[in-house]
Amino acid sequence: MVTPKRTEVLVIGAGGAGMYAAIAAARAGRDVLLLDKSLIGRGGATIMAQMTVSAAIGHAEPDDPDLHYADTLRAGRGLCNPALARALCADGPARILEMDAWGAGWARQADGRLAQVHAPGHSRRRCVYVDPLNTGPAVARTLQARVAQEARVRRVSNLVVTDLVVRDGCCLGAVAVDLNTGEPRHFHAAATVLAAGGLTRLFRRNSASANMTGDAYALALRAGAALVDMEFVQFFPIAHLAPRLVGMDPIMWDPFRYKLGGRLLNGEMAEFLDRYGSSDAGQYVATRDVVSHAILAEVAAGRGSPHGGAYLDFRHVPDASLRAAFGPVIDRLLKNGIDLTQTPVEVSPMAHYHMGGIRCDTQMATGLPGLYAAGEAVGGAHGANRLSGNAITEAFVFGERAGRAAAAWVQQAGLTAWDGALAAELAAVPQRPLAVGRAAAAHKGAGAGGSPAQLIATLQALMADQVGPVRTGAGLEQALEQIRAWQRHLSEIGAADVHPFNTDLLDWLDLRNLLATAEAVTAAALARQESRGAHFRTDFPESREQATANVVLRRCGAALDLRWTPLEEVRV
Amino acid sequence: MSEEPRRATVRVRRGGPGEPPRYDEWSVPYEEGMSVLDALLQVRQLHDPTLAVRYSCLNANACKECSALIDGKAGYLCTARPGDQPVTCEPLPRKPWLRDLVVDLNSSGKGG
Numbered sequence: 001m002v003t004p005k006r007t008e009v010l011v012i013g014a015g016g017a018g019m020y021a022a023i024a025a026a027r028a029g030r031d032v033l034l035l036d037k038s039l040i041g042r043g044g045a046t047i048m049a050q051m052t053v054s055a056a057i058g059h060a061e062p063d064d065p066d067l068h069y070a071d072t073l074r075a076g077r078g079l080c081n082p083a084l085a086r087a088l089c090a091d092g093p094a095r096i097l098e099m100d101a102w103g104a105g106w107a108r109q110a111d112g113r114l115a116q117v118h119a120p121g122h123s124r125r126r127c128v129y130v131d132p133l134n135t136g137p138a139v140a141r142t143l144q145a146r147v148a149q150e151a152r153v154r155r156v157s158n159l160v161v162t163d164l165v166v167r168d169g170c171c172l173g174a175v176a177v178d179l180n181t182g183e184p185r186h187f188h189a190a191a192t193v194l195a196a197g198g199l200t201r202l203f204r205r206n207s208a209s210a211n212m213t214g215d216a217y218a219l220a221l222r223a224g225a226a227l228v229d230m231e232f233v234q235f236f237p238i239a240h241l242a243p244r245l246v247g248m249d250p251i252m253w254d255p256f257r258y259k260l261g262g263r264l265l266n267g268e269m270a271e272f273l274d275r276y277g278s279s280d281a282g283q284y285v286a287t288r289d290v291v292s293h294a295i296l297a298e299v300a301a302g303r304g305s306p307h308g309g310a311y312l313d314f315r316h317v318p319d320a321s322l323r324a325a326f327g328p329v330i331d332r333l334l335k336n337g338i339d340l341t342q343t344p345v346e347v348s349p350m351a352h353y354h355m356g357g358i359r360c361d362t363q364m365a366t367g368l369p370g371l372y373a374a375g376e377a378v379g380g381a382h383g384a385n386r387l388s389g390n391a392i393t394e395a396f397v398f399g400e401r402a403g404r405a406a407a408a409w410v411q412q413a414g415l416t417a418w419d420g421a422l423a424a425e426l427a428a429v430p431q432r433p434l435a436v437g438r439a440a441a442a443h444k445g446a447g448a449g450g451s452p453a454q455l456i457a458t459l460q461a462l463m464a465d466q467v468g469p470v471r472t473g474a475g476l477e478q479a480l481e482q483i484r485a486w487q488r489h490l491s492e493i494g495a496a497d498v499h500p501f502n503t504d505l506l507d508w509l510d511l512r513n514l515l516a517t518a519e520a521v522t523a524a525a526l527a528r529q530e531s532r533g534a535h536f537r538t539d540f541p542e543s544r545e546q547a548t549a550n551v552v553l554r555r556c557g558a559a560l561d562l563r564w565t566p567l568e569e570v571r572v
Numbered sequence: 573m574s575e576e577p578r579r580a581t582v583r584v585r586r587g588g589p590g591e592p593p594r595y596d597e598w599s600v601p602y603e604e605g606m607s608v609l610d611a612l613l614q615v616r617q618l619h620d621p622t623l624a625v626r627y628s629c630l631n632a633n634a635c636k637e638c639s640a641l642i643d644g645k646a647g648y649l650c651t652a653r654p655g656d657q658p659v660t661c662e663p664l665p666r667k668p669w670l671r672d673l674v675v676d677l678n679s680s681g682k683g684g
Contacts, residue, residue, distance in 0.1 A: 039678050042635045043628040137634055157678045180670060209628045209635065244605025247651035249632040336605065451621040496622045500588070501674045504621040 001420055002186045002427065007033035007154075008410045009403070010173055010189035012161050013216065015044020016395030017375025017402070018195035019143035020095075024403025025193075026152040030410050032403075033187060034153055035176065037160040037196075037506075038211050041144035045197050045208040045353075045376060046395055049136035051254055052119055052127030053396075054389030055092030059109065060116035060125040065089040067123055072390060075121045075287060076355075076383025077533040078548045079229065079567070084381035087362045088390065088397050095396035096128055104142040105130050117258060119388040121287050127389040132255035133329060139392060158501075159185060160509055161215070163426040164192065164223040164371065167419045171223065171371035175427040179506065182499030184427040188418045191370050191406035194220060194358065195399065198376040199233070199517045201456075201510070203351035204464040207236055207251045213510040214517025216377035220358045221516055225366040227553045228379040228565075229356035230517075231524035232534045234386055235469045237291035238264065239350030242307040245336045250350060252329070253312055254388075259325045264291070265311040265344065266303040272310075289385045289534045292349040292469045299348075300470075309348030314340040349469050353391055355382040355534065356524070359552060364402035370409060370416070374402035380550070384533025433508040436494030452493055452507035455486065459514060467522050473539050476526040483518045490515065523560055524551040578602040580611045580654035584623065585662040588671040596620070597658060607631055608659050609638055609649040612673075624672035625649070639664055640673050649673075 009025040011018045014036035022034040036043055056063040068089040073080050100106055100114065106128045107115040116125045130138035147153050158179040165172045165186075173189040199214035200206035217227055238257070240250040256262055266272045273279055276294035278286035286294075295310045305311050314322065319341050322330050330340070338345060357379030364372045375395040382390060433452075466479035490512060495505040528551060530544040531537050552565045579599040586594045600614035612625050628635040631650045638649040641662040649661065667675035 038628045038635075039637060042637055047634050048629050048632060180676065206630070210630060211628055244603065246605065246607040246610075246631045246653070247633040247648075249629075249634060451617070453617045453621045457617055498622045498624075498671070501624045501626075501670045501672075502622075503616065503624050507621065 001424065002184055004173065004186035004188035004418055004420070004423065005033065006188045006415070007031055008189065009033070009191050009193065009406045010187050011035065011193045011195055011403070012174060012219070013044060013194065013196035013375070013377070014040040014155065015195065015197055015375065016046035016139060016143060016392060017377070017399035018044070018193070019147050020396050020399025021193045021195055021374050021403035021406070022147055022153045023143070023150060024400045025407040026150040028404055028407030030152065030407040032150070032153045033189070034147065034155045035159045035161060036157055037179070037215070038209070039157045040147070040155045041140050043209050043211045045212060046392065047136050047140045048208050048249060049139070049392050051132055051135055052117060052129045052389045053096065053135065053139070053392040054119065054122060054127045054387065055096040055393055056089065056124070056126060057093045057096055057114060057116070057128070059113035063124045063126055065093065068092065068126060071121060071123050072382070072387055075385050075387040077385055077543070079383030079532070079550060081380035081567070083362050084360070084378070087401065088381050088394055091397040091400070092393045095393070095400060099139065099142060099396065102142050102146050105138055107131070119258070121387045122389065132258065133249075133252060133326075136392070160506060161196070161219065162429055162509060164219050165419065165423050165426060166223045166368065167422055169224065170369045170416055172416055172418060175423050177430050177505070177509070179502065180500050182502055184430075186423045186427065188415070190410040190413060190415045191372065193372045193374055193402045193406050194377050195374040195402070196377055198354040199521070200351040200354070202460065202463045202514055202518055202521070203468065204460040205239065205348070206351040207239055207249065208352070213513050215513045216373065217357060217520060218513035218516035220366065220373070221520065221553070221555045223368060223371065224555065225368050225371060226359040227356060227520055228359040228550050229383065229524075230379070230520045230553060231528050231551060232355035232384050233351060233521060234288060234353040234355060234534050235292040235349035236352035237288050237295055237349050238312055238347040239352070241305070241309040241346040241348045243337060243345070245338065248332060251352065253345070253347060256314065256326065260314060260317050260321065263313045263316070265313055266298045267305045267311070268303055269311065272298050272303070287385060288388070289536075293536050295348055296470050305346040307346050307348070309346045311344040312347045313344035315342070315344065353386055355379070355384065355386050356521070362401070363405040364398055365405060370413065372402040372406050374398040384535060430505060430509060432491065433493060433495040433505060434497045436492065437496045437504070440494045441496070452495060452504060452511045455493065456507060456511050456514060459483070459486065459511070459518060463518055467518070467525055469534070469536060471525055471535070471537050473526065473529070473537065476522055480519065480522045480526060483515055483522060487515050487519065519560060520553050523562055524553060527551055527562055580606060581658040582608065582611050582615065582654065583658045583660045584612070584672065586672050589669050602654070606654065607650050608642060608652040608654055608661065611654050612649060612661070624670070624674045626674045626677070637677065639677070641665065
């Protein structure tokens with residue numbers, strides 16, 4: 001029997017939200033164990049968030065959290081959980097200023113107050129930044145340093161949590177595999193915070209880290225918690241497509257557009273956003289959902305760029321202006337063979353962020369006693385479309401709230417008795433693919449259906465083609481059937497029994513979570529027979545008033561239970 | 573006579589501490605502008621899923637997890653590019669070696 005490691009607060013995922021939760025729980029006087037399947041502070045999505053963070057601090061111009069809230073609701077196309085959106089906007093300024101005190105290094109105006117820029121969908125200049133191409137890494141470093149100063153926070157990297165341990169509806173902790181040794185690990189906690197991020201790796205083209213495999217959603221579903229708004233995946237419209245670019249974030253063109261405008265053109269070198277109810281004209285005002293649909297509609301109409309996207313053209317911007325704005329980056333682009341003064345680049349939508357997630361109240365409680373969620377793992381605050389700049393704010397605000405609430409729960413409820421037998425049963429899950437892998441090796445054959453890595457690639461292609469920015473009922477039905485077939489087939493997929501750092505087993509565990517998440521996204525997308533925000537159905541191209549409600553999913557045995565739920569009003 | 577399509581070849585140190593030195597070599601389809609990490613991920617998908625390589629961000633050089641010795645020099649797999657000759661990839665020296673290209677990069681943190 002594995003002896004469980006005891007802690008007061010267990011935080012799963014060490015991106016921005018998880019690190020903030022750990023800090024908040026520790027300063028409330030609780031012992032914290034902070035786990036990540038990658039390296040603390042380096043995996044997760046935060047480090048890839050290169051641009052801006054929105055909060056109504058009113059340094060650049062007069063602003064108010066109520067205005068930020070109104071903009072967030074408008075972008076969410078009527079589906080935001082108002083209480084969560086209000087919490088996000090209300091706490092944003094305090095978190096930004098706290099990060100400033102911790103040395104985040106926000107860019108400043110001449111008067112010493114923080115610099116703020118405008119981002120699409122915001123009614124004020126509201127977005128702070130460190131360096132428009134480096135904000136995420138700077139933020140991650142600040143939190144890493146702050147976490148390291150907390151004597152009550154113990155950090156462990158390369159731990160892959162495979163299941164939450166839930167008995168009588170109460171979360172007792174989690175079981176994990178230690179990638180560095182291959183050993184099972186059990187964690188007994190009074191409160192658990194799920195901060196394991198989003199699901200962007202479900203799609204062929206994605207802009208977040210490789211470990212965004214829907215872990216938080218899959219863990220929550222298996223534990224019995226509810227997911228909301230799972231159909232709303234945000235695609236970043238102008239992600240780099242061609243020529244091939246390495247060593248740079250594919251969403252790097254956003255800051256270029258903030259500073260230099262640039263023209264978005266179709267394959268015929270003509271502007272096109274005006275055909276889709278928006279405009280470009282070298283400005284950067286159209287929201288992400290509109291631009292994603294517009295680019296793909298042009299491609300479908302035979303007016304795409306050669307690689308199946310649109311052109312982003314900076315040829316009219318003088319070289320001196322390019323260099324003044326992005327000097328070192330211009331050199332890195334030249335090394336990649338890209339000369340912006342000579343040729344336009346090609347861009348197209350890429351999976352970027354997930355609006356949906358675990359249903360929570362404003363204390364980030366999931367409804368399962370002892371289980372909290374934070375960051376991108378949380379669903380509802382952004383409704384059908386997230387405003388630019390609201391993701392890192394969400395990581396800070398929901399992270400801090402979750403950590404504080406988890407600490408209060410420890411005080412109130414204390415440690416519930418551990419269930420070693422249940423933990424052992426759950427911890428046996430990763431042993432199964434290894435047994436299949438050993439049997440296959442003994443027969444000198446590959447396991448049925450190829451390696452987990454191959455199946456992930458096949459799943460990514462299916463999701464991009466059928467459950468991407470443009471969807472149809474028939475395509476969604478076909479995808480759902482295929483995803484469920486793969487889920488049934490998963491037990492026949494083996495993983496090689498090689499340790500330490502068994503990447504084949506990691507792929508299998510990722511695939512298990514990706515499939516559970518894919519099923520949730522696809523089922524919700526099939527149920528929503530309308531188009532709204534990031535969810536676009538060619539068979540139902542208009543929004544429907546009666547669909548102004550949230551799709552809530554729970555696991556019911558092996559099946560998913562799907563319910564339409566009226567917009568929630570959770571008291572702050 | 574049609575020309576053979578170009579391929580990228582990687583030569584990778586395999587195994588872990590205490591094992592006799594061993595290298596595996598694979599070639600994968602070359603794609604204009606590809607990184608060495610792209611080639612290694614192709615190897616994992618097409619040839620050997622057990623190849624251990626650490627990465628988190630995707631070719632963005634943000635997470636810095638994919639550091640390794642590339643043709644004998646420390647660098648990042650995601651920004652190095654394969655050329656006409658095989659690229660030799662080895663784990664970083666002076667870090668606890670786990671397996672293949674993976675070392676313990678986190679030895680500074682409490683509990684690592």
